[in-house]
Amino acid sequence: MDEDLMDAPLKLLVIEDNQADFLLLQRHLKLQGLPVSCAWIDSMAKLESALAAQRWDAVLADYNVPGMVFGQSMDLIRSRQSDLPVILVTGALGDEKAVDLLKQGCSDFVLKENLARLVPAIERSLHEVAEHRARREAEEALRESEDRYRSVIEALFEGIVLIDADGALQAANTSAERILGLTMEHLAGSTSLDPRWQTIHEDGSPFPGEMHPAWVTLQTGQPCHEVIMGVHKPDGSLVWLSINSRPLYRPGDTSPYAVVASFVDITERKRAEEELRILQAQLREAAIHDPLTGLYNRRYLDETMKRELARAAREGHPISIFMGDIDHFKQLNDTYGHQAGDEILKTLGEVLRAHARAGDIPCRYGGEEFVVILPDMPLEAARERAELVRRDFANLRFAFGDAQLGSTISIGVSVYPEYGTTADELIGAADQALYEAKQTGRNRVCLASRLGPTLNN
Incomplete structure (x- = not known):
């Protein structure tokens, strides 16, 4: 506190x-x-x-x-x-x-x-x-007297240092000592080129001493504003600074005789920014994933299918789709409750992710239904993949209370462009094949009819 x-x-x-x-x-x-x-x-x-x-x-x-x-x-x-x-x-x-x-x-x-x-x-x-008010007071004090100006500078929450024309540090206020973790006794005479300074850019790469804003201002005569630098303090901790530097001139001179550098500790701000970045990433993930199964959600499926179909048309590659659902899922829910049903859905999500390649898109389509998009995969390879998923899921058992629960899935498979050129046509063809798998005994994989979505017409 x-x-x-x-x-x-x-x-x-x-x-x-x-x-x-x-x-x-x-x-x-x-x-x-x-x-x-x-x-x-x-x-x-x-x-x-x-x-x-x-x-x-x-x-x-x-x-x-x-x-x-x-x-x-x-x-x-x-x-x-x-x-x-x-x-x-x-x-x-x-x-x-x-x-x-x-x-x-x-x-x-x-x-x-x-x-x-x-x-x-x-x-x-x-x-x-307080810093803003102190800075405003400092500007007023400077007009009144140099002594009062020095007093206000000493009271500022931001660090202030005076650097001479050779780049050597000549004076520092208490805040500068506190922020850097060094007293004026240790700071006096040091320069930005001193190898003791371990400084880094925001991306973690080394920050060369000749790029220090105070040194740049000495060489160019131009002020620098809000330069971000990470400094490793003597205790090993990393402090992030936002640095400003301004040249001081004597009347008639064209080169500065000194530089005043001010800096504030923005470590907490950097930490807050990182927390916000992580939150943004989490929100992006939540927006495209089903929270129960960890699979992509319907919204992401709709967005991705358009993109993948356009790429397949452009490059001449197939896209296979298989669509399935859990057999007798309602009966399982009615017998053991929705918590058991949720466990079955989570297990199915794990199986689908385990069999997915880096570019595959396993999605929860709704309820116990799922759809997997398989870019650049021909029909027969997709059928074999679906069989592996069906077999592995059917072999799984997990304890639920006193019961050992398991289930099976039925899957229908279609492929672009043979069974459709739009998302609705391909999913419709896979759905017809899923219907056939259900009608012919469940726990099986069926390929879409060549007639695709017109199967029942």
Whole structure:
């Protein structure tokens, strides 16, 4: 817990439609040792009244509050207290929307299911506000006196260093020492070319000393802005910095006599970005997979079939499809319950994935039905693959209570272009073959009729 936040209770506005969630959030903050004074806001009128009554330290805002449009709430907050940090604390929210809201000015984004990130997010946001205010004060102080300027620089949360024309570090504020993990005694005289500095780019590759923004500014006279660099501290930890550098000139000189470099620790921001990237990947995976079986879902099947058919037409390759379902599935559910049925479906998903090549697309079509797209596979090879799947699934048994459960599947196989040139035609032909497999005894594989979807006409 940051000691600076313990001097007095933080005044927080909590925009939340559910009072129970508000109380839970308030209790969580206090349990984390953060002294707070919270006001519950569930309408625009309450928000306007609270903002008029006093200044606040931060806003914790749910995105979906009936009767409150989030954008209008943000506009009202900015008009009354422009530097007031707003942290989204909400449930499920699309990743694109979350990124958009962060771009619009929200300080951070915390899911209700992961409140462990809330206190660090509040501390980080307050530090950013403090840094902004300190920078503004520094600009004012510089006009008044050099002594006051140095005092403010020392108080800044961001690191400030002065580098001479030879590239040697001459001065550093306390924040620079804290961020880099070195005292001025160790920093004095060092340059960006010093082999002790182990620096990396965002992709993990080495960051050469001659590319350090301070060195670039010395050589070119041009400032550098928001250069991202990873620095390995003496304790072995990695800190990520966002660095700015600006040249200092004496009257009449064309080359800088020194460079002022400022940097902030963005390690937490990088971690949050990585968490968001992982969340985005998880959301993309969830959007195309069936949660029970792990197979692709119907939506992905529809999208992929169009693409694969276009590629097959262009390259002259076959596409085989087999469609199947579990025999007597309703009877199994009625006898043992839906939990047993779910276990059977999961087992089938594992078998289908085990027999899939890298380019194959096994999908749950609906209920107990499945479809597997087999690009660049002729009909006979697809029939053999379907037989392997049918045989392996039929041989599986698993314990369910006191019972040993198992089942069988029936499969129909069709191929492009012989049995159709569209997704509907190919699936229809495979479905007709599946119907034949069911009618002729189940637990078998049947090939589509040459008449394809017109079999029963």
